[in-house]
Amino acid sequence: KQEVTQIPAALSVPEGENLVLNCSFTDSAIYNLQWFRQDPGKGLTSLLLIQSSQREQTSGRLNASLDKSSGRSTLYIAASQPGDSATYLCAVTGGFKTIFGAGTRLFVKA
Amino acid sequence: DVKVTQSSRYLVKRTGEKVFLECVQDMDHENMFWYRQDPGLGLRLIYFSYDVKMKEKGDIPEGYSVSREKKERFSLILESASTNQTSMYLCASSLRGEGADTQYFGPGTRLTVL
Numbered sequence: 621k622q623e624v625t626q627i628p629a630a631l632s633v634p635e636g637e638n639l640v641l642n643c644s645f646t647d648s649a650i651y652n653l654q655w656f657r658q659d660p661g662k663g664l665t666s667l668l669l670i671q672s673s674q675r676e677q678t679s680g681r682l683n684a685s686l687d688k689s690s691g692r693s694t695l696y697i698a699a700s701q702p703g704d705s706a707t708y709l710c711a712v713t714g715g716f717k718t719i720f721g722a723g724t725r726l727f728v729k730a
Numbered sequence: 731d732v733k734v735t736q737s738s739r740y741l742v743k744r745t746g747e748k749v750f751l752e753c754v755q756d757m758d759h760e761n762m763f764w765y766r767q768d769p770g771l772g773l774r775l776i777y778f779s780y781d782v783k784m785k786e787k788g789d790i791p792e793g794y795s796v797s798r799e800k801k802e803r804f805s806l807i808l809e810s811a812s813t814n815q816t817s818m819y820l821c822a823s824s825l826r827g828e829g830a831d832t833q834y835f836g837p838g839t840r841l842t843v844l
Contacts, residue, residue: 654832654833656835661838661840662837662838663734663820663835663836663837663838664820664822664833664835665835666832666833666834666835669831669832709772709773711773711833713833717775717778717788717789718763718775718833720772720773721772722770722771722772723772
């Protein structure tokens with residue numbers, strides 16, 4: 621059974637810092653891995669999707685990597701801003717099922 | 731832009747009531763999903779549908795049913811609401827295929843059952 625773990629559970633950093641969020645999964649037979657952002661009380665916004673055949677994806681200040689063999693993904697946020705404060709979720713999809721991690725709550729201090 | 735809308739942002743119901751949560755997507759997506767999100771438990775899949783009139787159980791289908799009569803609309807039904815169904819409910823859709831595409835989420839419905 622697929623399990624997705626995110627470390628750390630919470631993170632507080634000063635504005636401008638580069639940071640890395642980690643995601644690990646137990647079953648490497650995945651179609652893709654997706655990183656989402658969730659603001660308090662809101663739905664999820666897709667940030668990056670990495671197909672199983674890809675190693676990384678980039679969007680603006682965000683870069684996500686995928687290492688299927690080790691069951692790991694990282695989300696790198698460059699030059700963090702207070703507006704980046706949110707919960708970040710990673711999710712792995714195999715077949716029709718998507719399993720989510722519990723998320724990392726990020727707080728960027730001005 | 732893909733848009734997934736949910737009928738209510740907040741809903742308060744009484745124990746035993748029948749509750750309908752509606753989700754509509756406007757991008758002709760084939761796959762639609764219902765999740766619930768609870769503190770400490772994350773998002774858990776309740777049901778999904780990969781085509782009109784097709785449905786598959788997710789990880790926690792007990793106490794729920796679904797209906798997909800039209801491609802754009804996926805309804806979650808609580809036949810007899812109970813307090814342990816108080817939660818945030820999130821609907822999502824994706825274009826096609828077995829997980830090949832990005833899931834797009836609606837804003838969520840926060841349901842409270844008294």
